[in-house]
Amino acid sequence: MKSIYFDNAASAPMLESVVQSMSQVLMEMTGNPSGTHKHGRKCRAAIEKSRKSIAENFNASIGEIFFTSGGTESNNTALNCSVDQYGVQRIITTPIEHPSVLNTLSFLKTKRGIQVEFLAVDNMGRIDLAELENKINAQNDRTLVSIMHANNEIGVINPIAEIGEICKSNNILFHTDAVQTVGHLPIDLNSMYISFLSASGHKFHGPKGIGFLYVNSNNIIQPFINGGSQERNVRGGTENLAGIVGMAEALEYCKNNLDKKRQHVVALRQYFIEKIKTALPPTVKIMSMEDPEDCLYTILNIMVPQTAKSDLLLMNLDIAGISASGGSACSSGAEKGSHVIGAITNNKQAGKSVRFSFSFLNTTEEVSQTIEVLKKSL
Ligand SMILES: Cc1ncc(COP(=O)(O)O)c(C=O)c1O
Structure with missing residues (x-):
């Protein structure tokens, strides 16, 4: 794998x-x-x-x-x-x-x-x-x-x-x-x-x-x-x-290589966003701003509704060989609520947030595979 x-x-x-x-x-x-x-x-x-x-x-x-x-x-x-x-x-x-x-x-x-x-x-x-x-x-x-x-x-x-x-x-x-x-x-x-x-x-x-x-x-x-x-x-x-x-x-x-890198990652992130909207349940919410002018193009944060399955989401991704994170580096993989998500939702959002962050080394194929795993896990 x-x-x-x-x-x-x-x-x-x-x-x-x-x-x-x-x-x-x-x-x-x-x-x-x-x-x-x-x-x-x-x-x-x-x-x-x-x-x-x-x-x-x-x-x-x-x-x-x-x-x-x-x-x-x-x-x-x-x-x-x-x-x-x-x-x-x-x-x-x-x-x-x-x-x-x-x-x-x-x-x-x-x-x-x-x-x-x-x-x-x-x-x-x-x-x-x-x-x-x-x-x-x-x-x-x-x-x-x-x-x-x-x-x-x-x-x-x-x-x-x-x-x-x-x-x-x-x-x-x-x-x-x-x-x-x-x-x-x-x-x-x-x-x-x-x-x-x-x-x-x-x-x-x-x-x-x-x-x-x-x-x-x-x-x-x-x-x-x-x-x-x-x-x-x-x-x-x-x-x-x-x-x-x-x-x-x-x-x-x-x-x-700034422009080349940026172009590649912006397109990849856009593809990820489209796939989230079309292939995943509508309850999956995008927490980051979509426009790469307002938001760092390397980061995409999503929120999935709180269920028994969502609790295991990071683990399921990990088992499938996909490394993503539940928050900042210090809490990567740790099942800890995020102070950032808490602040932007007034601590009202019940769900699990997952951060996907990209580099120019990532591919659309990797995005497609990740969407499939998300689909199955949810
Ligand atoms: C915004 C921000 N500030 C500071 C740090 C800490 O940097 P370092 O890992 O080099 O100590 C990080 C690392 O995750 C970060 O994302």
Whole structure:
């Protein structure tokens, strides 16, 4: 049985060119990047070349890219630094952020007394910019806005350029978790007001355990991991050289193939939507926005009515060799209610939500097979 991988938003398969670039580093780059000798300098050069190509991808400067261990660390760092170093006292966010944001905010609230305010989301996960402005205006000093670029469970896209403009005109900080969009949507950081942006390599066909935090050059940050002078003194510890090189390679591939990749996945997702509507019972609901302009084209979330069969749906898919997810990566396969679905349905929707997430490596044949399994399981 050929397996089908529809959990790309949890982790996208590494590209062959990424594996090759990393193997080369592992085989040939013996030194420590902090070493001053030839071997060390070779490693340092590889890191700085990667930083340059990543920065260029976003129209950012090299001094604005800090390598981290992934999206979780980037989110934690942006939020904690805002409180510790910028004196932020209030954070405005949404209830559908990733747990690495929500749990950090809950920590900052209980341990540090930070005021956390949630914007309402509608039945598609959209925020209201007027509400954001009202909240900011109610008390705008020492405020940070933390709103994700695209949601990882339903794919709704937030208008980060407009949110940035609102934050800019109020002179407050803006963090966006762009873990699901980097590599999939073009992002020009020079043309937007964004103070911090989080990204993670394994969401765009790079390696796991590596990511970066963009910190706008107006916002100098102090060390958040004390140690050596790596990452311009702010994150001590010997760099994950192979991870950094692999991530830069993956991003370069995504940049060069963005339109082709997008076209393929948009068509695949559209085919999936049509099949859901024509081949599955009408009780199966599409929870993501259908238009790929409003919704991240890599994600499609469906809800099936709560029955004994639906409880076993993910398991049945798994038995048929199809990997999908019940929510975010942390709860992939876990039979746990989703806070995102809860928020967009006011906790009223009784059903089981399943997220299918695609990459350019998926095929329409795989969609057809999945529809057949869904048909049988339901
Ligand atoms: C939106 C979002 N933010 C953050 C993360 C965490 O990223 P990482 O796995 O690199 O820690 C994820 C991973 O699922 C995500 O989807």
